[in-house]
Amino acid sequence: MLSNDIQVVLIDDDQHVLNSCQHLLQLAGYKTRAFQDPHMALKEIHPNWSGVILTDIYMPTMSGMELIDKVKAISPHLPIITITGHGDIAMAVEAMQKGAVNYLEKPLKPKKLLNLLEKVIAERKNLVEQWQIIENSLPEQLLGTSTEIEELRNHIKLLASADRDALIQGESGTGRYTTAILLHEHSPRSSQPLVVKNGNSIQSVKALECTLEEAEKGSLILQEPGSMPAEVQRFLSHFLLNQERSGKRSVKLIAIFGECPESELKEHRLLPELFYFLSQVRFAIPPLRQRKEDVIPLFRHFLKKSCALLGKQRPKVDKAYLDTLKRHQWPGNIRELKSVAELYAIGMIKLSNADRTQPIEQMTSPLDDLVEQYEKQLIEDALYLYAGRINDVSEYLKIQRKKLYLRMRKYDLDKNNYKVN
Numbered sequence: 001m002l003s004n005d006i007q008v009v010l011i012d013d014d015q016h017v018l019n020s021c022q023h024l025l026q027l028a029g030y031k032t033r034a035f036q037d038p039h040m041a042l043k044e045i046h047p048n049w050s051g052v053i054l055t056d057i058y059m060p061t062m063s064g065m066e067l068i069d070k071v072k073a074i075s076p077h078l079p080i081i082t083i084t085g086h087g088d089i090a091m092a093v094e095a096m097q098k099g100a101v102n103y104l105e106k107p108l109k110p111k112k113l114l115n116l117l118e119k120v121i122a123e124r125k126n127l128v129e130q131w132q133i134i135e136n137s138l139p140e141q142l143l144g145t146s147t148e149i150e151e152l153r154n155h156i157k158l159l160a161s162a163d164r165d166a167l168i169q170g171e172s173g174t175g176r177y178t179t180a181i182l183l184h185e186h187s188p189r190s191s192q193p194l195v196v197k198n199g200n201s202i203q204s205v206k207a208l209e210c211t212l213e214e215a216e217k218g219s220l221i222l223q224e225p226g227s228m229p230a231e232v233q234r235f236l237s238h239f240l241l242n243q244e245r246s247g248k249r250s251v252k253l254i255a256i257f258g259e260c261p262e263s264e265l266k267e268h269r270l271l272p273e274l275f276y277f278l279s280q281v282r283f284a285i286p287p288l289r290q291r292k293e294d295v296i297p298l299f300r301h302f303l304k305k306s307c308a309l310l311g312k313q314r315p316k317v318d319k320a321y322l323d324t325l326k327r328h329q330w331p332g333n334i335r336e337l338k339s340v341a342e343l344y345a346i347g348m349i350k351l352s353n354a355d356r357t358q359p360i361e362q363m364t365s366p367l368d369d370l371v372e373q374y375e376k377q378l379i380e381d382a383l384y385l386y387a388g389r390i391n392d393v394s395e396y397l398k399i400q401r402k403k404l405y406l407r408m409r410k411y412d413l414d415k416n417n418y419k420v421n
């Protein structure tokens with residue numbers, strides 16, 4: 001694996017070219033590694049390496065074009081400069097279309113080479129340093145150990161330098177707004193205005209113009225763009241088209257959707273052209289019930305924070321309660337988990353030590369017994385979770401209060417046992 005001391009990787013099957021180029025770069029003060037075989041170079045290159053690749057195009061074991069594809073598969077941001085034959089513009093253009101940052105013609109002109117390297121290395125170094133800062137802070141800002149959250153953090157990091165509009169979709173309370181804020185804070189616009197609006201409050205073109213003006217040079221977080229009238233959505237689409245055409249982005253737009261935008265499209269609530277611009281970079285944040293491994297770390301985090309705020313010692317959380325948290329479906333997602341942890345911190349949730357599983361051998365009719373046991377467990381979990389509040393329990397379990405009371409009587413469950421004194 002390449003260390004970040006190495007600033008340039010040189011790849012050329014011609015040992016003489018390789019030696020002379022390496023010699024020139026070393027004289028200029030660069031630390032280099034030279035490879036005759038591109039396969040060997042690929043084994044060393046990794047996504048966080050902060051250097052630049054300078055490669056020949058015509059090589060017997062792997063063409064420069066193939067090499068570009070393989071390097072981009074390691075990380076699309078790794079900078080590659082190709083060395084093409086004299087006058088081979090078509091090849092140089094093709095390489096840049098594949099993602100090379102620039103090209104140099106043979107024979108190499110030392111001054112041109114050194115100038116280009118200085119610029120590309122400085123950009124790359126800045127980017128890797130910026131990533132490092134983001135990587136250090138994001139796990140504290142967007143908590144979670146699930147692969148979904150790890151991927152989300154990685155996307156935020158990669159998008160930091162790209163300055164693109166984005167679409168975030170997910171259920172309420174999953175962290176959509178938190179993600180949108182991080183997209184702004186980890187972008188070059190972080191010191192510029194951040195405007196947050198709901199589509200409901202932008203009902204005319206004039207209102208949209210004022211909002212865009214307010215967000216000039218910064219970002220606009222727009223919740224539910226589909227609730228803006230069609231003419232306002234059309235105006236916004238033109239605005240985004242103009243930004244794209246001119247290459248000058250005055251506002252970075254981060255749109256938040258509560259449901260799948262495709263269903264809004266189908267129901268003609270969202271204009272297809274607006275959806276097209278917004279969906280070029282898309283984040284789908286899964287509900288908490290689909291990333292259960294995040295429940296306990298997040299609960300512990302919120303509990304610790306609440307206790308610190310209250311100046312209280314963190315209470316012990318017993319296993320039965322943690323199991324209840326893991327089983328819960330979290331319709332209100334992280335927002336709900338946070339409020340449960342806050343209630344726990346102030347002692348508004350009772351703990352259970354109950355051992356609820358009865359060995360199967362002791363059951364008279366295992367199927368009926370298991371079904372009953374499961375039903376009792378679900379009701380008991382909900383009573384724990386909502387501290388005996390019947391309205392919340394019946395809403396969570398989606399059964400009528402009367403029916404809930406009948407089941408509770410059947411299982412000898414008393415709401416008062418779950419209330420906080």
Ligand SMILES: Nc1ncnc2c1ncn2[C@@H]1O[C@H](COP(=O)(O)OP(=O)(O)OP(=O)(O)O)[C@@H](O)[C@H]1O
Pocket residue numbers: 141142143144149170171172173174175176177178179334335338
């Ligand atoms: N991954 C996370 N790590 C830490 N806190 C989180 C995370 N996701 C969400 N939160 C917290 O959960 C709460 C809800 O998050 P957020 O407001 O971002 O959700 P949302 O999807 O925009 O929902 P809503 O529109 O209801 O606000 C906030 O207090 C936020 O700080």
